[in-house]
Amino acid sequence: MAEKLSAVIITFNEEKNIARCLDSLEGVVDEIVVVDSFSKDNTKQICLDRGARFIENPFEGHIEQKNFAMMRAENDYVLSLDADEALSENLKKSILEAKKNLNHDAYTFNRLTNYCGQWIKHCGWYPDRKLRIWNKTKGKWGGENPHDMVLMENGTSSQYLKGDLLHYSYYTINDHSRQIELFTDISSKAAFAKGKRTNKLAIVFKPAFKFFRDYIFKLGILDGYYGFVISVNSAHAKFLKYHKIYELKRKQKAES
Numbered sequence: 001m002a003e004k005l006s007a008v009i010i011t012f013n014e015e016k017n018i019a020r021c022l023d024s025l026e027g028v029v030d031e032i033v034v035v036d037s038f039s040k041d042n043t044k045q046i047c048l049d050r051g052a053r054f055i056e057n058p059f060e061g062h063i064e065q066k067n068f069a070m071m072r073a074e075n076d077y078v079l080s081l082d083a084d085e086a087l088s089e090n091l092k093k094s095i096l097e098a099k100k101n102l103n104h105d106a107y108t109f110n111r112l113t114n115y116c117g118q119w120i121k122h123c124g125w126y127p128d129r130k131l132r133i134w135n136k137t138k139g140k141w142g143g144e145n146p147h148d149m150v151l152m153e154n155g156t157s158s159q160y161l162k163g164d165l166l167h168y169s170y171y172t173i174n175d176h177s178r179q180i181e182l183f184t185d186i187s188s189k190a191a192f193a194k195g196k197r198t199n200k201l202a203i204v205f206k207p208a209f210k211f212f213r214d215y216i217f218k219l220g221i222l223d224g225y226y227g228f229v230i231s232v233n234s235a236h237a238k239f240l241k242y243h244k245i246y247e248l249k250r251k252q253k254a255e256s
Contacts, residue, residue, distance in 0.1 A: 002096075002099040002100055003077065003099055003100075003101070003102045004030040004031070004074075004075040004077070005028070005029045005030055005031075005075060005077045005078070005079055005095075005099055005102075005133070006029060006030065006031040006032075006033060006073035006074060006075040006077070006078050006079070007025050007028075007029040007031065007032045007033065007078070007079045007080075007081060008032075008033045008034075008035070008066070008069040008070055008072070008073050008078050008079070008080050008081075009021065009022075009032070009033070009034050009035070009052075009069070009080070009081050009082070009083055010034075010035050010036070010037070010062075010065045010066055010069050010082075010083075011034055011035070011036045011037070011039060011043050011047070011083045012036065012037045012038075012039050012043075012059065013039045013040060013041045013043060014039065014041075014043050014083035014084070015039075015041040015042040015043050015046060016171075017083045017084040017168060018034075018043055018046050018047060018083045019046050019050070020086050020168070021081055021082075021083050021084070021085060021086050022046070022047065022050045022052060023050070023086075024086035024087040024092070024166075025079075025081075025087065027092075027096075028079075028087065028092050028095055028096060029079060030075065031053065031073065031074055031075065032047075032050070032051065032052040032053065033052070033053050033055065033069055033072050033073050034047045034052045034053065034054050034055070034069075035055045035056075035057050035065060035068055035069035035072065036054060036055070036056050036057070037056070037057065037058060037059035037065065038056055038058075053072075055069075055072055061145045061146075062141075062145050062146045062148045063141045063142060063143065063145055063148045066080060066141040066148060067140050067141045070136050070140065070141065071136070073136065076135050076136055076137055077102055077133065077134070077135055077136070078133070078134065078136050079095070079132060079133045080132050080133075080141075080150070081132065081165075082167075084167060084168045084169060085111070085165055085166065085167050085168070086165075086166045086168070087163075087165065087166070088112075088163050088164045088165070088166050089163075090162060090163030090164065091109055091161065091162070091163025091164060091165060092163070093163065094109070094161035094162050094163045095107075095133070095161065095163075098133075098159070098161060102135075104157045104158055104159040105134060105135045105138050105139070105152060105156035105157050105158065106131050106133065106134040106135070106138075106139060106150070106152055106156060106157070106158040106159075107131070107132070107133035107134070107158065107159050107160075107161050108129050108130060108131045108132070108158055108159070108160050108161065109129070109130065109132070109160065109161040109162070109163060109164070109165055110126065110127035110128060110129055110130075110163075110164050110165065111126075111127070111128040111129070111130050111164065111165040111166075111167050112126055112127075112128075112164040112165070112166055112167065113125050113126070113128070113167040113169050114166065114167065114168045114169060115169055115170055115176075115226050115229075115230060116170060116171065116172060116173065116226055117171075118223070118224075118226050120223050120226065120227070120230065121222070121223060122218055122219040122220050122221075122222050122223050122227060123214045123215070123218055123219075123220035123223055123227055123230045123231055123234070124213070124214050124218040124220075124234075125230070129160075130165060131149070131150045131152070131158065132150070132165065133161075134150055134152060135156075138152060138153045138156050139151060139152035139153060139156065144187065144190045144191065144194070145186050145187070145190050146183050146186045146187060147187065173229060173233075176229075176233055177233070180233060180236060180237045180240065181240070183237070184237055184240040184241045184244055185244065187241055188240075188241050188242075188244035188245045188248065189244075189248070191241070191245055192245050192248045192249070196245055197245065197249055198242045198245045198246050198249075199246070200246070202242055203239065203242045203243055203246060206238050206239075206242060207235040207236065207238040207239040207242075208235070210234055210235045210238045211231050211232065211234070211235035214230070214231040214234050214235075215227065215228065215231035
């Protein structure tokens with residue numbers, strides 16, 4: 001008899017993505033828990049129509065919200081997805097096979113990202129292995145907001161599953177630019193609070209290195225026009241994060 005698996009998802013105004021995500025889970029998981037931070041669009045109705053357990057909770061950070069969602073799952077094993085992700089057919093088969101005997105504490109698989117309608121195979125964006133199935137009694141979300149990761153206890157075992165997690169990231173370049181602005185606000189404040197500091201030399205050279213690494217060394221050039229756009233935007237994100245950390249330090253100095 002297959003062991004039970006809960007899917008957990010956090011949402012906010014995800015009516016564009018959530019149906020695809022939930023539909024990909026049909027026949028794979030035994031329960032779907034959606035924790036929503038009070039969406040203003042049709043997210044709630046779409047989730048309820050597909051039989052998800054819908055819980056509203058104030059958003060205090062990606063890590064905090066995902067751990068809140070994880071603990072609302074009825075089963076020990078959880079599959080965590082973002083609303084803009086979906087299981088590929090091959091990954092569904094791998095998960096169903098693993099469910100016959102969940103004898104590892106965690107399971108990993110590759111994530112393939114769609115950017116403005118194109119699947120990105122380079123730029124450091126693929127294979128982008130993720131740990132997204134685990135025993136919640138032995139691991140939880142950690143890292144640094146908004147770049148969270150699952151942290152497992154020492155001594156736990158993991159297994160790699162074949163098949164891609166499909167990530168429908170940005171529909172337009174403007175979407176990407178807005179996300180960079182938002183995420184660098186969050187990440188710079190989180191890094192500064194943890195004692196991260198920087199200087200003008202790092203602000204100049206780290207973004208430059210990031211571009212050349214992604215576009216040349218990580219073969220972003222093979223992804224054509226969008227490979228170039230992604231590499232430029234990734235470098236810009238690096239610049240903004242370090243610039244914002246630098247400005248936070250200047251502000252702190254001025255106020256002291």
